[in-house]
Amino acid sequence: MAHMAHTDSPAADDRAEARLLAEIAAGGEHAFVELYRRRHNDVYRFAFAMAKSRSFAQDVTQEVFLNVLENASRFDSAKGSVRAWLFGCARYVTLDRLRLERRWTDELPDEGAAVGGDERLLADQRVERLHAAIARLPVEYREALVLCELQELSYAETAAVLGCPLGTVRSRLHRGRALLVAMLDEGERAAADSGPRVATPLQAGEVCS
Amino acid sequence: MSNTQVGDRLETELAQLRAALRDVQAPPPDEIALRAQFRDAARLRAQSTPVAAGGKVAWRLHFAAAAVVVLAVGAVFAAVLLRVERPEIVPLAVEAPRAASPAVSAFQPLLNSPGLSPSSSYSVVRVRIPLSAFALVPGTEQGGTIEADLLVGEDGLARAIRFDGADALVVSVAGQ
Numbered sequence: 001m002a003h004m005a006h007t008d009s010p011a012a013d014d015r016a017e018a019r020l021l022a023e024i025a026a027g028g029e030h031a032f033v034e035l036y037r038r039r040h041n042d043v044y045r046f047a048f049a050m051a052k053s054r055s056f057a058q059d060v061t062q063e064v065f066l067n068v069l070e071n072a073s074r075f076d077s078a079k080g081s082v083r084a085w086l087f088g089c090a091r092y093v094t095l096d097r098l099r100l101e102r103r104w105t106d107e108l109p110d111e112g113a114a115v116g117g118d119e120r121l122l123a124d125q126r127v128e129r130l131h132a133a134i135a136r137l138p139v140e141y142r143e144a145l146v147l148c149e150l151q152e153l154s155y156a157e158t159a160a161v162l163g164c165p166l167g168t169v170r171s172r173l174h175r176g177r178a179l180l181v182a183m184l185d186e187g188e189r190a191a192a193d194s195g196p197r198v199a200t201p202l203q204a205g206e207v208c209s
Numbered sequence: 210m211s212n213t214q215v216g217d218r219l220e221t222e223l224a225q226l227r228a229a230l231r232d233v234q235a236p237p238p239d240e241i242a243l244r245a246q247f248r249d250a251a252r253l254r255a256q257s258t259p260v261a262a263g264g265k266v267a268w269r270l271h272f273a274a275a276a277v278v279v280l281a282v283g284a285v286f287a288a289v290l291l292r293v294e295r296p297e298i299v300p301l302a303v304e305a306p307r308a309a310s311p312a313v314s315a316f317q318p319l320l321n322s323p324g325l326s327p328s329s330s331y332s333v334v335r336v337r338i339p340l341s342a343f344a345l346v347p348g349t350e351q352g353g354t355i356e357a358d359l360l361v362g363e364d365g366l367a368r369a370i371r372f373d374g375a376d377a378l379v380v381s382v383a384g385q
Binding site for chain 1: 231
């Protein structure tokens, strides 16, 4: 099978990727490699945004595509795009792993490991702090924020991925943003109190109790 | 800082984080490893299919065996309960034949029993029956028992009965 490039049309991409999934379900090895090429970064970024850890994101990506091998035949294009379906898989794998690792909200993500080779990209201290705060949000707000704000899914797509009504997505986003503001303010106050040289990340559980 | 300013600042920082994340790249795919992964998964699927089917058959066999065991246990329980539900009849023991006393009656076939066959073997079980069991005998509610021999077939069902001391029963009835 020839390598399929992304097109400018999301609808055409959806159709092409739905075909890839159908081929995977029928045992198409090339289709699997092709879908991985096209979408592994999306899955990786979602997991990285959720947990702020590269190794975590890598493990999630691996597991999601193993699930694709098992469940490709279950994809229903009437329910949404392949991209949204993959985010749904990534969400389940991420939540499972977070639960296993007890990283819901009570543990500070490993920022050193998270930044890694992309220091230049995430060097801005406030952006870095924002990501750390997102990674400590209660998971229901975190996943809504990551999908809508960082992965740029529409509210409807996010609702489909999360399996909840549109209004719930909106309220979670609203509450998540409010929590983020409070966390960032607290972090700044703590930094100011402890002197100018300290740019401390927030302590776990400061806001999200 | 006003709420609007705070909101604006958060939006700005979220946009910056979004842009930064857009540049985050997963490690490049290792095509050889991916294909190996695909083949492993396909092989596992192929292996697991007959196993799963076998598993279903085995599960059904286990279920059938369990059902048979439950039915057998139920049948044994029912048999025991049917015997126990005759509280007035207290089996004493299987005794060796005793010298017949003059008052011992002949074996009388029980109603609804399959009947006696000369080619079958039977056991004699001695029981003591309260006289009150004989509802038609007036005056037996005060107590008293009578011993009897039950002729029991190999299937555990009583076929015939004889009374030991039947004359006492006759006397008792006659005395009313």
